[in-house]
Amino acid sequence: MTHHTDLVIIFPELLVVAAIFIATVADLFINRQNKLAVGYMVLLGMVGALVTLIGLREYSTAFNFAGMFEHTGYSWWFRIMILSGGILTLMMSFIYAQERHTKQGEYYYLIAIATLGGMVLAGSGNVVSLFLGLEMLSITSYVLVGMQRGKPIAAEASFKYMLYGAISSAVMLFGFALIFGMTGTLNIAEAGASLGLLLEGHSSMAATLAMIMVLGGLGYKLAVVPFHQWSPDVYHGASYPVTAFLSVVSKIAGFAIVIRLVDYVFMGYGLEVIASQWALAFAFMAAASMIIGNMAALVQSNVKRMLAYSSISHAGYVLVGIVAFMATNDLPAGVAFLDGATATVFYLFGYLFMNIGAFAGLMHFSRMVGSAETADLAGLAKKSPLVAFVTASCLVSLAGLPPFIGFLAKFYLFGSAVQSGYVWLAIIGLIMSIVSLYYYARVIKTLYFDEQTSEIRNATTSGSGVSAALGFSFAGMLLSMFFAEPIINIIRWSMERL
């Protein structure tokens, strides 16, 4: 473990850090009119980091900083997803940051810091670096939610988010403290393995309590039922790009940790019984998230709140994959055609594109009329047919209809649930997908079918950034459907190196 490897494996992160530094300093010297340059600097750094990261695929598994940060196939793939999400968010941010945000320059590098936090989280090998990454992501998010000019609702959302976030962090931290106390190590893999044995033996209430606290804390961050109450208000109050970031990048980063914890604690030590018990608890959470998220989304009249509730339901779908992952533990090797872990990650990958695309498209339309009420978006498809087409495609994909990735991803998820014996969960998921079609179709209907009623206040385009974000989302959705095989192969490759 030389210092040489230390630097190579975190080189992408270093590039993002460098971009943040340069942007911070440059921000001081660039005048108000040219702040966009700061955004481009950050974007350049992040794209460079992504390219470097992709180049690191063949680099073998490595741990460094005394095991604090690890470069495995798993962390590599999650860092790619998180960074891509950050880049797409940044692209759709430019126009919004110029119009809405008081501190435009800061906004750009806060996005980069939050993304960096997610990457650190995904690569963390130790509870300390895990917590560091998580807080880096969370604290910047609180700020990002709040920094909108003259919007009291944003300040309220930020405050709410911070309170909930701080409490959940505290709860989780206490859980980690208990784990440290019982296992004597901060290394995630070691602590997880010891914890699993404690849980299996039923020898320690403290182990169960610790697990509940950690998972509960993560549950808050991920906004799964019953830890979801904060998210609709926060999502509603934040600006579109920030909401997109929270619902996509933060979630992917959070699930990166959940999957690893589940793997370390429950898998591979002959813990099938205890794993299946916890899987059942996860299954109830998944079902509740899907049902409550979708049912609540059904009655929303505001597109942002609708997307907020729908993202609760999508967290539920992802949990279905995790349940399958935990329950397929005892399957004989070679039978696992649709393993839950790959299904989960594949779903997250598709979700990245379709949700960011939906947010970017709806942001474009609600900018046009200055309102996020669904009814005010009536007939706007005529004004920008191409954006409407991509937005509708994203919504169709979120509903799980072909020809986009959402269909295949859901198929894979529910298939893995059926394979692991959770047929009832797959059926709930299926029915809830149909319910979701109802409200997604309503937005499409409003855009396409209704006569335009609201006056267009902002006829200018949303800029090349939004177009690029939409274009990448669309291409990602379509290509990952038709070329699913190579992507799934990469994911399977990365999951083997978890």
Place this chain on the structure above:
Amino acid sequence: MFINPTELNTLTLTALMVIPIIGALIIALQGKSENTKAPHYIAAATTFTVFVLSVVMAFSYWPYAGGENQYLFRDTWNWIPFLNTSYDVAVDGLSLPMVVLTTFLIFICSLASWNIADKRPKLYFALFLFLETALIGVFTSVDMLLFFVFWELELIPMYFLIGIWGGPRREYASYKFILYTVLASAGMFISLLAIYFYAGAYSFDYITVSQSGILRDLSMFVQVLLFLGFFLCFAVKLPVVPLHTWLPDAHVEAPTPVSVLLAGVLLKMGAYGLFRFNFGLFPEATQYLATLLAVLGVINIVYGAFLALAQTDMKKVIAYSSVSHMGFVLLGLASLNHMAFNGGILQMFAHGTITAMMFLMVGVVYDRAHTREIAKLGGLAQQMPMASALFLVTAFAAVGVPGFNGFVAEVLIYVGAFQSFPILTIIAVLGIILGAAYMLWLQERVFFGPRKAVWNGLSDMNGLEKFNMIACLIVVLITGILPFLIMDIINPATVQLLGLLG
């Protein structure tokens, strides 16, 4: 000019699906101007090309139809090999008539859309061409997951076509249509997963799964459950009473060309799926449930006919007559014998062409009178002699007068069904009598009777409308007088399926 299927068989089917997509892209890339006729011409040219190609394919298939290998045209690409699912499309004697029917009706409908599509023509024709790809995909997919993809894909353009260009209650109708279909297809989805995991097929390849017999090892209870999962999906599309309620709404609200496609092609998807997947995958459950299917078929025939008799809206008469006529298809398939099978499939083709003519004629009347209320119409024959004559011919075809393809189909169904279910068949004959009644009564109330002063200014059919009608009529007559043209293709496929049923 014909393609030799043994030499060049790979890309033909894919071409059928790719050409419309290319057409749609060309339309989408047109300039901003909304008031051009360019999309109309591009769509007509594209659909005509696809139609010609499919006819060439059919005639190339013909001489080889009786051979061992039914899937002469086949195209396979890897999609997700480790899931054992692939892009795998093929035609046999069962799907080929449906493909030709689709390409023909889409071509006719793109012409019939000439005026409707003046509102947002680019979007209209792009969706229209997209729909063609999805429909051909449904009828040619051999991979069950791919079939499911195309099955769901067809919803998207249909949802927009009804929802944007439809009548006053278009939103309600398009919602009802999409929710019914998606809800029902959940049944198929669950059955597919069960075949994959529970039955241990670990494959979505229809041919492999149906020939492996793996599903026959399941208990009868499970087979019936899986059968019903598929059946739910197909019954909504077919439509089987009482799952038919989306159909009158969708038909009435949809613009004329879309109604033609709904009745002409989409309903056939249900019957096709029933025949291919239910019968092909679960022969034992099929035999077990055949009587139930026959009873449902007869209910469809009689109930649909009675409802058609009671309607006051022209389009609803035709819509319920479709329910009735699709009942014949169901009865034919449920009879599980050679003759009735052939009749059922021929009836799918025949109904597709005849009902297209009916809806086109309703469109002709509606475009001029701006109403479909039968009570308000009357005496139109004097203003529109050509329309009146063509409507009468269509009514005869629908009633099943010899010479039209509907006659051949119905005779085959009745003779076949009588061997299996004599009493049910006798009840079903009521459908023919009622069919004659509502069709001729409709003709009488709309075109004959006292001349009404309001309709004095109406013009007769224009050239394009005549062309569409006559094109359909030629197809109906040719397949009615020379049914072997199509039977030669259907017959080997039904023989093969009967072999499967034992």
